[in-house]
Amino acid sequence: MHSYLFHTVWLLPATPTRCWQELVTLGSWEHWWPALAKESWPASPLDTGSELWLGVRSPLGYRLRVQLTVQRIVPESSLSVSGSGDLSGSGDAQFLEINEGNTTDSGPHTELRINWSVQTTKPWMNFLAPLAAPGFRWAHNALMRDGERRFRKWLREHPAASVSS
Template sequence: MTAHEHILSRPGESTVFHLDSTWWIPAAEDRVWEVLAEISSWSQWWHGMTRSLRRDGTAWLEVRSPLGYRLNLVLTLLSETPRHSARFTVDGDLRGVGSVLTAAHGSGTRVDIMWCVVTRRRLIGRFRLLARWAHAVVMAAGRRGLRRATES
């Protein structure tokens, strides 16, 4: 698990979800970061990402879950080391923190993504195993899309 400032649930929120993903992308770290940094294009290559817009240090995302619900998220950049790492807060249907770390790994790039979040959406909080499965499906689609996007 990536180190992070742990968040605490507030009244009416689910217990904390720690969601970690590790991707290996067969492209140079600079190319991977270039595609990831262009958040406004995520909805073009990430299946399930139905809206992505970035202005300054804030991004607005809409994610369609394989279970049929949609999540609206607002990401605010906290810190960035260009071509290597970014930390951000998330608000909207989820609240918490996240990070992305990239590192050259063999003939490609390792991408570590961490979310420490809670939700006020009762069904998501109640059906944790299904929510974790849905997250894994969306993240696998992101990995496949990023692989394709870094080929061009």
């Protein structure tokens, strides 16, 4: 298996509560982020031990399936998960309110910090890793940049949570 560490920071034009609601409670991301698909999602709100399956479509054309298990959850603040499937490892997300003076837009803002420490489990990915790892890193970063761009647009165009899961 080949290991990867990813650190992503999104700057979002909404409060941590709103960002949490859209991403975790409502899961509106399936409407604005076409690279991700809910394959299995609990009917009740996420809690420690909740399991969900995500499908991920890479900008390079390959697909991954990942089962996430919630390890720790602090509503409207942070989430830690373990992953299995095509990627094995752990990740966390922190929703931090940032000072209005630190942004170029007025109003409340959130800094969303996303960290992943994963290993690929697909044999072809591990075989190609010595040459393809930079491409896999590029694909992850491109997918996350696209997610941030689309989420910022969604938050601006949908001033109140209006999507049910």
